[in-house]
Amino acid sequence: MAAIYLIGLREGLEITLVVSILVAFLVRSGRKPLLRLVWAGVAIAAALSIGAAVLLQVGVARLSFTQQELFEAIASFVAVGFVTWMIFWMRRMARHIGAELRGRLEGAIQVGPVAVAGVAFLAVIREGLETAILFYAAAQGAADSTRPIIGVTLGLLTAVALGWLLYLSAVRIDLGRFFTWTGALLVLVAAGITKYGVHDLQESGVLPGLDDLAFDVSAAFPPDTWYAELLRGMVNFTPAPTVLETVAWLAYGIPVLVLFLNPAGRPASRLEKNTPEPAS
Incomplete structure (x- = not known):
């Protein structure tokens, strides 16, 4: 549940920051009537993301054992790809995401109401679908099916609370440092998901070595x-x-963690441009 809580917190805070940037821009520019369009786009994106998570669970349950193992392996590798892209994208765009979103919204306002809702929808749906896939991949093998749901819900609720407090300027946290630490932890989570995907391929018979153990502690x-x-x-x-599981964990986790923590490629830690100011 801890890993899934982290996923919900990280993804949820990104969603909350995106929405609060859009809301703060409209409020400060005197365009409060357009807020309903932003919330409409957010609501549609949230509904589709939840629907995608439900479809994953229901659809996979109808597959045979071998098909389930193959699908779970593919979902694991897709989730790892999403995590890797997301943490490096946030590291690269951290200082510019606020200005980029405000620019997109300003352009959408000139186009019309559907475009305004579309900006909010597109900004949220990417994170929402990522969360759905990551949740499915990370929840595989959980002994209790309710714990993953509790974990991701608590993570999302914590993110909403932090985002609201940030919007009200009730708290000041170094978001750059937050995303660096959570990004490093998510690299380790992704390494574990990679290992799980390899195990699924071994379970389905695609890869050999299911009985070849690297160690036993x-x-x-x-x-x-x-x-x-x-x-x-x-x-x-x-x-x-197994040997292949261990090799997969190390082959992904070590180089990706080193690249992510490389200070030469990391921007300044503080995201002062991205933390929305309270409405006047």
Whole structure:
């Protein structure tokens, strides 16, 4: 649940920041009547994202075991691709996303009301669909199906609360540092999802080596202990992984983490342009 909470928090805060930037721009420019169009676009994007998550769960349940394993493997690799693209995109665009969104909205206002709603819709739907796919991939193998739902809901609610407080200027946090730390943690989560995808391919028979273990520390990390469950939930650590699973985790996690934390490619940490000011 911890990993899924992190996904909900990270994705939810990005959505909240995007929406609050749009709302603050309209309020400060004296265009409050257009807020209903922004909220309409947000509502449609949220509904489609929830629908996508439900379709994933319902659709996969109708597949055979082998088909389910293959689909889960594909979903895992797609989710890893989304995570990787998202964290590097946010690192690159952190200082400019506010100005970019305001520019798009200004142009949409000149086009018409449908375009205004479309800007809000497009800004939210990308994050929403990413959340749906990441949630599905990260929730695979959970012992209790309700915990992933609780985790992502708590993450999203925390993000909404933080976004609202930021909008009201009740709190001041270094968003650049926040996205750096959560991005680094999400790299580890993505490495775990990569490992899970490889395991699914082994379960379905596409890859060999299901019985070739890299190591076995079950005595030190009994699967039913809280710390083993925490490590499994965060980075998909298992006490007896296969050789291919371990290679996949290391091959993704180490180079991506090094590239992400490379200070030469990271912009200034503070996102002063992206934190919306309170309406006057």
